[in-house]
Amino acid sequence: MKESKPLPNYLKVQSEPCANKEAIIQGDYYRFTVLTPELIRMEYNEHGCFEDRATQTVLNRDFSVPDFRVIDHGNKLELITDRLHLTYDKKPFTRHGLSIRVRNESGHLMSVWNYGDTPQDLRGTARTLDNADGAVPIEHGLLSRFGYTLVNDTASLLLEEDGRVEPRTQEGSDLYFFGYAHDYLNCLKDFYHLCGRTPLLPRYALGNWWSRYYQYSEEEYKMLMERFEKEHIPFSVAVIDMDWHLVDIDPQYGSGWTGYSWNRDLFPDPQRFLAWLHEKGLRVTLNVHPADGVRAFEEPYLAIAAEMGMDPEKGDAVEFDITDPKFLQAYFKFLHHPLEEEGVDFWWIDWQQGGITKIPGLDPLWMLNHYHYLDSGRRGNRRLSFSRYAGLGSHRYPVGFSGDTIVTWESLDFQPYFTANASNVGYGWWSHDIGGHMMGYLDDELAMRWVQFGIFSPILRLHSSASPFNSKEPWRFNKIAEDVMKDCLRLRHRLLPYLYTMNRLASREALPLVQPMYYHNSEQHEAYEVPNQYYFGTELIACPITQPVNPKTGVAEFKAWLPEGLWIDFFNGRVYDGGRKLSLYRNMEAIPVLAKAGAIVPMADLTEYTSSVDNPTHMEIRVFAGENGHFHLWEDEGDTAEDRDDQWCDTEMTLEWGETSIFKISPARGNTKVVPERRSWKLSFVGFADTKVKVFAEDLEIAVETEYDETTHTLTVITSDLAVSESLNVTFSNARISVNKMEAEVFALLDRAQMLFQLKEQIYRMVKEMANPTITLASLVSMDLEPSLYGALCEILTARV
Structure with missing residues (x-):
């Protein structure tokens, strides 16, 4: 970055980048640092220059020194811990000269890595879901069924103590080998120590967020918030998309996507408006697209142009250059801090212009996330930003904005997996456009299922495009969907004590709120076969339904796997035996959410x-x-x-x-x-x-x-x-587990099914006279029932086996 006055202290990140000397094994051109028994840093530089500063990804190398042995054979080096056995020929890193054998917790050889091998991992997350209509490619993660992964930090830029970001001047290799076998949670714990822990979110961020890309006026927005209050629909965050600022501008200035001046036709007194929202208990975030810099029509133009040494009379735009420390400080001082003084609580950074800056390898999205997050703590409140994912280490800058999805069932079906899998890179606080953002189609059931998933996702933020036909107010949907969506939004706020406790565990104990099933069941093959099922905190398992109901039976299916033990449905109290695969069926009103016994x-x-x-x-x-x-x-x-x-x-x-x-x-x-x-x-x-x-x-x-x-x-x-x-x-006086009311549950299922009355009566009679569920199911299978109906009957009759 260019020379400039020092950055303020609140724009400097805390780090402990120097490892204990006792953990280092160094030669003329190589250096190994044993950070844990499972984690080794491997460096090679032909000039013998090694890096001890923090990087964009790695902040802390100050681990306690683990036990390890070094055997030096002269032309070969062996480095041995309880879990890893590294062999190195003391030459430039090659496939034949550098290898690591990985052992699991029991001491058995699990796999062998040779330099140049591409680890097969369980993947992590992606930069954005913009324009996604279903699945998108997922980047590499930290966890692998093969027992190891590799993080290449060679191209990561350096974080100086004064807060500046600088490119590396030395070529070489800077690699981190994670050999944690299937000890996934320990891997995440050490990753957070290496790269910085997930920050504690403010409590309000865990409530409901209202958002829409729409040209609201002050009065329209107030009326909407009052309608929500009247309907007893709680919100804690008010999101105002880009139309808060001027967007219809003189073409000589370009497009209206970038802006920092309130649209006074819509918001004649912004400070009054923001104060009103605060009085209603809402925190406020505004959307910014900073790519076009500051142009002459903007209210802060004269001040920032003068600060940058430009002649304001010429009217030249102040170029957006996040790599220039002078612009960086002016960017906050003149564009953001005044709006924060008016009442803006945090910023929605909507960067969509790619990853190129004047510093090779420096992603402007990462810079925006890094400095916006640090700057958000300037006023003494808890830091918070809202932006897209910018690579490994982005967990330090929550909350994540996943982007503009297409409104389809395929988009919904991908999001539970996408959300849980992001924990594989420590990224635990995704915020999706609940209900989908744009295009697609109106489907009341789809909107309702998306909100049901939203309850059990990290952040519940309703959002949609400016289309007059696409908005997420519950009363815009049919009566069933309306009532369910209202109940969901209320339940989310009811869950705040649980969510906030999980927030603390995520930050202090490296336990993401949403975790894939294999985190606690790593040796169970079935745990890897239920991508849309996940742990939601320490007590619950969520199984979001992402397919339409069967029109004949009125229920939708979720193919689940339950770990050993007893599991109890959060909503209907049905008790299940675990240790098996099973299909769970639910009507419109609920999704399967299961609590462990004793939860x-x-x-x-x-x-x-x-x-x-x-x-x-x-x-x-x-x-x-x-x-x-x-x-x-x-x-x-x-x-x-x-x-x-x-x-x-x-x-x-x-x-x-x-x-x-x-x-x-x-x-x-x-x-x-x-x-x-x-x-x-x-x-x-x-x-x-x-x-x-x-x-x-x-x-x-x-x-x-x-x-x-x-x-x-x-x-x-x-x-x-x-x-x-x-x-x-x-x-x-006599605590016992309740007995599932099979007859009543079967009756309720049949009562709603669109089928022949005689067939309903026949099935119900068989269940009432049932001596053995297995015999009854064998009889039912011969009746050629609708698969959804037979599956739902199987679930009820075999919940306890």
Whole structure:
């Protein structure tokens, strides 16, 4: 980058790029750094010059020194850890001179890598889904069934201590070998240490976002927000697409895609408008396309032109050059900071102009992401940006904008896999255009299924194009879709306590919110065969439905695989035995979301509706039967600049399952100032058979309301307000797992099916008289039923085998 005045401290990234000298094995032209028993840095430079500065990808090499041995044979070097055995001939890296043998946790040889081999990995993510109508090519990731992957950091630019980005001046090789076998989560943990951890998102980012590419006026936008409030549809982020600024400009200036001046015809008093949104509890982001620089019609033109040493009288455009430190600082000072002072909370960086800058190899998207994210912390709030993926290391700059998809079933069907797979490069916070962005077709069921997926995706942001026929307000769809979409948006806000705890785990413990099934079942082949199924936090598995319902049976299929153990449906309470493949069928109203036995899911109780994302006064805790459970609910102010231990409040919850089952909420510990002094508790015990309970606050039994729902197998216990400093214990007189109501479930399925009444009666009679599910299914298969109907019957009759 060009010489300029120093960058401010908030535009400098913290790093620890120097490795411990005890971990380094170095010769005249080679250097190996043993970072972990599974991770080795390998460098070769014919001048013997090696790099100890941070790079665009790698920030920290300050690992604890692992145990390893070095055997020097004179003309050959062996480097041995518990998991890797490197052999090197001390010459320029070649296929015949550099190899690594990988062992798994049991010590068995898993694979051998030779220099030049292209690892076969499980892939990662992609820069964008712009114009995607279904699947798109996916870039390489960090995890492999073969046990190793390679990250080539040779072309990565350098991050100087003063915040500048500089190209490397020395040629050579700079490689990182990841030999973690199938220990996928440990690989991710060390990757985050190497490249920087995923930051903590502000709490409001986990609520619902409203977005549309549409020329709203101030009054139209206010009316829409008030309609949402009236309909009890909560939103926490207001996105205003590019029409906030002038777009119809004199052709002499080019196109109107780039702009920094409010359209006063639409927003006559921007500060008033933004203050109104804040009063409604909304945070605001504006869309920017910065490629065309700053032209003479812009309000900040005179100031930035003078700052850049240009003659404003000439009217020449201030060129967008993110590689120029002088422009970089002026870009923020004159274009963004004044708008932030008016009330803009963060920026939507909509860069679509390719990856070329004046510095070879420097992607302008990466630069925009890097500096916008750092700059967003200038005012003392938690950092946040919103932009496309720019390669390995982009997890440091959440949230990701996945781009403008085509509105089709094929687009929806790709997104669950795409979202979960992004965790393979540590990229855990994708935000999709829920409902799809453009073109395609209107399909109420498709829109509804997309929002159902959105609940169980990292960020739920409704979005659509400017077409007058394409918008995502729930009331624009049929009654079934409208009601389901409203319920989904409410459920997303109810899940905020769970989501925010997962947010902390993602940042502190390297556990992405969305994880492929093979993360915890790496030796199970079936775990690799369900790409659209994933873990959603520590307690749940999501199975989004991405195909239309069968018009005859009214249900849609999801081909799932359940790990060993008991699993309980989050919505209907049906109990399943795991350790098998099975098809799950659901009607329009729900998708399969399964909780592990013993799961504890804290939620906000919105019985008294609020759109606030603050730590709730009224809590609902869903507790799932069958095993011991343990959960820490983590809460803080939600938007602090730093993540310190002393800012957090911890509420521990446990389920002791057995002959005398007890559910306990321990007194809140830590920074209790961030939570209400008193809370009411709605305790939903799912998969429990009906039984009597006693509830104690501290050691005193208290009166509670109880209710049992046979349909969802849920025992509900409601308390009055209790001090968060008190413990709460629920003891069960005879806790048992509920028995699936097969007859009732079969009746409900048949009742909605579009088929002959006589056939319904025959099937139902067989089920009622059933002595053995296997015999009944054998009889049903001979009746040549609609496959969707037979499959749904199989699911009900064999949920517990």
